[in-house]
Amino acid sequence: MNAEREFLDFAAGLFGVDPSALSLATAYGSLPEWDSVMHLRLVMEFEAKYGVSIALEEVPAMTTLGDFFAKAGKGGA
Amino acid sequence: MKVALLSNATTSVLEGMLREKAGVWSPPGHGAWMETALAPPDDLVAFAPELFIILLDRRFAVVEADPAEAVAALRRRFPAAAVVLPDLEAMAAEIGEGFYDERMWKLARMPWSLTGLRELAKLAAPVKKVLALDFDGVLWDGVAGEGEVLPRTGFQREVAALVRRGVALVALSKNNPADAEAALGTAGAALSRGDFAAWRVDWNPKPGNLAAVAAELNLGLDAFVFVDDSPAERAEMRAKLPEVCVPPFPPRLDALFPQLGAVTAEDAARVAGYRAEAERRRFAAGRSLDDYLESLKIHTDIHLMRPDESARVAQLSQRANQFNVLTNRYSEAEARAFADEADAFTAVMSAGDRFGELGLVAFVRVRGGEIVDWVMSCRAMNRRLEFALEEFVEAEAARRGVARLAATWRRTARNEPVRELYDRFGFALVSKTEGERRYERILG
Structure with a gap:
């Protein structure tokens, strides 16, 4: 499956929204489902799924789905 | 649930x-x-x-x-x-x-x-219905078939009480079946072979056995609790069947089967x-919240915002979602400018208790006789600190000649907890819609 599509499906499943509502440009806070609580969960679920680790200092800079997707390839998962 | x-x-x-x-x-x-x-x-x-x-x-x-x-x-x-x-x-x-x-x-x-x-x-997972038990070291001390075993009567009784309340028992133990049955018949045992709804006493891996029992009983794996004294067996179960609840040993059965209200001895x-x-402690009738708060030795310091506090005020406005009646977000420069506004003041509150300082936890801004911000950190909520701050604000407003203090709550996704904040302060509700409540208080 297309890696980007798979990532967006993963995020959509987590947020409980339709995948068509999301793109890599979707930003934190731009839809009600992606609030501060969901942001923490996204960080953790993303790490678990893609086998990567996001440092504390990096979290504030991870503001779009594209920021996450850019890290997805770096864990070898 | x-x-x-x-x-x-x-x-x-x-x-x-x-x-x-x-x-x-x-x-x-x-x-x-x-x-x-x-x-x-x-x-x-x-x-x-x-x-x-x-x-x-x-x-x-x-x-x-x-x-x-x-x-x-x-x-x-x-x-x-x-x-x-x-x-x-x-x-x-x-x-x-x-x-x-x-x-x-x-x-x-x-x-x-x-x-x-x-x-x-x-x-809090769906109701747990099945307790899968290892035997040696769990139901008795010693190894069945290798000398005498000593039943752990207290634990067996707790399990028997669960069975009476409808929990199904599964034997999931690596023993010779005849030795296990004999050990269950030892004097002092509270459980017997007949208490087990399913019996997998053999030398096969336990996750496979448990999955087979789940299929047999037509139950989801999340209905199972697996109790074993061997960390290796627990780790294997957790790895192979992550849905199964695998508590530390010894388990707290009352916490694992709470839906039964299981009251053990x-x-x-x-x-x-x-x-x-x-x-x-003289609290037989229920210790009051006041007593508790008193015991925390909460102290507050309420004053008009000083220039060096504007950064924290801006941060609070950015971060606080629940205790934020209007949810205006400010930059540090904007917060710094509060001090220069005519016909306005900003009160801040620092707080701490006997466990330490919470720092600056709230601010209220009043402009033109209206409360335009009422923001408090969630760390300070539920301690009735808001009343002390409100008292200060009203006194300061009155001192500045404000006769009627107006206030508004506007709904956001997160600020439901303060919907009735001004009602608690004794303000008069002037108008309300689904998303907004306007208030007024006569000072003096």
Whole structure:
């Protein structure tokens, strides 16, 4: 499956929204489902799924789905 | 299942996970576990929880009151609900370092990792119906077939009580079946072969055996609790069948099967102990929230904002979601400019208790006779600190010649907890719509 599509499906499943509502440009806070609580969960679920680790200092800079997707390839998962 | 979560840490991520399967209530803000237990708010009473889970983190946070008192207060007030106080240290020891996530603590005062959260979520998972038991070291001391065994009568009795309340037992043990049956017949045993709904006593791997039993009984794996004294067996089960609840050993059966309201002898004794303790403290009728707050030795410092406090005021405006009546977000430069506004003032409050300082936790800005910001950190919620600040604001406004103080609450996704803030202050409601409430108070 297309890696980007798979990532967006993963995020959509987590947020409980339709995948068509999301793109890599979707930003934190731009839809009600992606609030501060969901942001923490996204960080953790993303790490678990893609086998990567996001440092504390990096979290504030991870503001779009594209920021996450850019890290997805770096864990070898 | 309707679950109420009380904690000294942030539980919002866990709530999100639980909401997929259960109704969840938690107090606004966080850290208000004791306050909630002593003085349950109306919406909690209306929610009528079936299960209370009290999560007290000691890794990063301080447990500032006696949990037994909270348990006793909840049991008195909600006799139909089960109250569970899981031993998080034991769970963490079982799971290892991966139970915690220090980053999450720093970001949001949430101490648990995804792994930890998933373990905690199992506590409120769908009703657990099956207890799968290892034998040697669990039901008896010694090894069946290798000399004498000594039944662990107390534990067997607890299990027998669960069976009487409808929990199915599964034998999941690596023994010679005849030796196991003989050990169950030893004097002092409270369980017998007939108590087991399924019997897998052989040398095959346990996850495979358990999965086969689940299929046989037509139950989901999340209905199973697996008890084994061997860390290796527990780790294997957790790895192969992650849906199965695998508690640390020895298990706390009352916490694992709360929906049964399982009151074991030990449980009853503990409750009696709590009651005696409470009476000794003259709190037999329920210690009041005031007494508790008094015991925290809360102190506040309320004054007009100083220039060096504008950065924190801006930060509060950015971060506070729940206790924020209008949710205006300010930059540091904007907050600094508050001092230069005509016909306006900004009051700030710092607070602390005997466990330490909370720092600057709230600010209120009044401009042109109207409260235009009322913001407080969730760390300071539920302690009635808002009343002290409001008193200061009203006095300061009156001193400046304000005769009528106006105020507005405007709905956001998160500020429901302060919808009636001004009602609590005794303001008169002037108008209201679904998303906005306007108030007025005559000063002087």
